[in-house]
Amino acid sequence: MSLTYLDRSLGDLACSIPGATRIFHGYKLDFCCGGQKSLREAAARKGIDAEAVAAQLAALQENGSDAQDWRAVPDEKLIAHILERYHERHRDQLPELIRLAARVEHVHGDRSDCPNGLAEHLRTMQQELESHMQKEEQVLFPMLLNGFGPRAGGPISVMRFEHDQHGDALEHLLELTNQITPPPGACNTWQALYRGLDELRNDLMQHIHLENNILFVQALNPQESSHG
Known part of the structure; x- marks a missing residue:
């Protein structure tokens, strides 16, 4: 099988x-x-x-798995989950990760394995994610909740393009951090930073997956949706 x-x-x-x-x-x-x-x-x-x-x-x-099958729930429930679980979470995650990255770079910047440039990269990710999430919250999600999904091809294509950019940003994050692997003897701050980066990566990938592969597909093809 x-x-x-x-x-x-x-x-x-x-x-x-x-x-x-x-x-x-x-x-x-x-x-x-x-x-x-x-x-x-x-x-x-x-x-x-x-x-x-x-x-x-x-x-x-x-x-079997007790994980939620998000294809089987109404769009309004999936959107509410995305907003609460991912939009709010990213807004909490990034300021602390930027603070930790800046601290690690300040203290350990002379080490060859220090992720120099990470704090600035995270600041750029924060700005791009915030802009992206506001577009969803103010334009796209209201369209979908008001039944205009089949007409949302333009905004959805923009969001998919920006998702690809977020994916590229995650790839660069992996390059800066040796695949988010702290070096031997890394201090507690360094280890906490990388635990947080791993969580951010997992969350952002799941966030994009729910939108690209479920929400957007069902919005553009409502007749194929399991919940009508």
Whole structure:
């Protein structure tokens, strides 16, 4: 059964198997911006055993998961979840991460493994995310909640483009931080920073996944939505 997953896209698998995103996080497979790639293709690019990933997905589906299937809820519930769980959370996360990054750079900036430039990169991410979230809150989400989803192709295409930019920003974050891996002997602040960065990355990828692969798809194709 697991072999049937190999040629399905990461986005499709993330939607159809609750809990799959946790497995993808573990392998650093991009199921949000890169969600159109098949499991086989994405694993090959990372040098990962695709069949091993597929076997884990099959076991997850066979054993069941208590994770929410967001395709099965009304748009207003999904949007409320995105606003509360991700928009508010990102606004809480980034100021503290910027503070921690600035501290690490100030104290350890002369070390070759110090993520110099990280604080500035996080400030740029914060500004771009805030602008993006305001567009969703003020323009796109009201359109969807008022039943204008099929006419929202323009705003949705802009949001998808900006999601790709967020994905690029996450890739640069990984480059700056050695894949968010603190060096041996890293101080408590450094370790706390990287724990927070890992959480931010996971949250932002899940946020983009819910929008790209579920909310936007259902908005543009309401007749295919499971909740009408």
